[in-house]
Amino acid sequence: MKNIIEVKDLRKEFKAYSSRQGLTGAFRDLLTRKYKIVPAVNDISFSVKQGEMVGYIGENGAGKSTSIKMLTGILTPTSGNVLVNGMNPHKERESFVRTIGVVFGQRSQLWWDIAVQESFRLLKKVYKVSDADYNEHMDHVIKTLDIGPLLDKPVRKLSLGQRMRCELAAALIHNPPLLFLDEPTIGLDVLVKLKIREFLKEMNEKYKTTILLTTHDLTDIEALCERVVMLDEGKIIYDGALEKLRQHWGEGKQIQFQFAEEIKGEQLNFLTADLDVIWQMGEGVNVWTAIIKDQEFQMSELIGRVVGVHKISDLSVNEISTEEVIRSIYEKGEALGS
Template identity: 90%
Template sequence: MTNIIEVKKLRKEFKSYSSRQGLGGAFRDLLNRQYKIIPAVNDVSFTVKQGEMVGYIGENGAGKSTSIKMLTGILTPTSGEVLVNGMNPHKERERFAQTIGVVFGQRSQLWWDIAVQESFRLLKKVYKVSDADYNEHMDHVIKTLDIEPLLDKPVRKLSLGQRMRCELAAALIHNPPLLFLDEPTIGLDVLVKLKIRQFLKEMNEKYKTTILLTTHDLSDIEALCERVVMLDEGKVIYDGALEKLRAHWGEGKQIQFQFAEELIEEQLLFLTADLHVTWQKTDKLNVWTALVLDKEAQMSELIGRIVGAYQITDLSVTEISTEEVIRNIYEKGEALTS
């Protein structure tokens, strides 16, 4: 399989200016500005093969959006090499734009005051899509995303979920081989998220569309991606299979207790001080989650102590979530190499 994205030693630096105090400092700044160089992306290297669905994850400020902007030709790298669809994105922008689709969750490519279908027609002209290709492809997209009732409505009258489905359709008008998704499900309800995930799976299966997905909703990653690239402070700290990440860092169980009365953490810690247990308060009333190693004896001991000391109204045992795995990695500041 050919590589559709090739990134080697990609780096992006920004100047951060500082201001000196007082009027005298302001005059000195006019003549001699003080600044320091901050690397937002620091020698990142990875490849993505045709047809892959890759999760591109990291904390805020890790360098995700900056690197995506370089991959889409919006920003010019400070150094390094980028090849996407066989082209240099920032040097061949017009030709390159014909080969990608982009959805930014907090920005719109649809015109605010005109009907959705008019935006689609304008984009069809921009991408020079023939009537036959447009009808054949977009009939399927519109039907699958269930946006036919929305086509004659102005974008400003759509709900967030309706607009995001239309944004996704707009990004696929020219049926690009590569789709960049930056927080595509942000703020959406569960049903809309499920519809979008199912649609992306269908596009990947039918057209072998390559998808690079950036999101803070790790359930999107779990539902769609077998591989993740994880960034921290502008560097790749993990590139490999999601299952391998979970296998190495996800050992253990989450035991959720719902108590009949309100408890504080100190009470639980006192009861389990000699066990390797981490307690977390949930958003639910009187519900605490215990993270424990996957050892039956330890789990039995923990449950026995808690049940013996407090009245329990509900209890559930689950695998460590991907979200918890990622949190553990960032807290310890290290990860596997693939």
């Protein structure tokens, strides 16, 4: 299967200006500005095959949006090579944009004051989509996303969830082989998120649409992506299967205790000092969570000790969540090979 995205040693640097103090410093800044070169994306390399759904994740400032903008041709790289759909995004921009769809959660490609269907018709002209192709493809998209009743409404009168469904439909008018999604479910309620996830799965299965998804909502990643690319300070620290990431970093369980009386962390740490356990204060009154390695002896020993000394009103055992796994990786600041 061919590569839709090929990135080799991609780098983007920005000048970060700093101001001198005082009035004298302000005058000096008029003549000469002090600056330093900051790499936002630091020599990253990866590829994405046709039909893959890849989660592109990282903390704020990790370089996600900058690299997405280079992949979509909005920014020119400082150095390195980018091929998307066999084209250089910033050098072959006019022909390139006809082969991708882009949805930015906080930006709109729809015209604010006109009806949604008028925006669709304008985009149809821009992408030079024939009437037959438009009707065949968009009838399915409109029905699946349940936006038929919204087509006559101006965009400004839509709720956030309604607008995001229309934005997604607009990005697919020309049925692109590659879809970039940057925070597509931000601020949406659970039902709308589920509808969008199911739709993306269907598009991927029906048309083999390749999807690169950037989001802070890890439930989106878990629902859609088998592979994740993780960035930190402009570098890729993990590129591989989500399941492998969970197995490597998420080994263990969380045991949540709700105590019948107030308990201090020092008491719990003293009680389990010889066990490999981390105690965290949970949400709720007198709730503490123990994070342990997944060993039956440790679990039974821990529960036995706690129950034998303190009264508890509730207890639950959970797997380590993907969110906890990601947090652990960033806190430790370690790279993990694919």
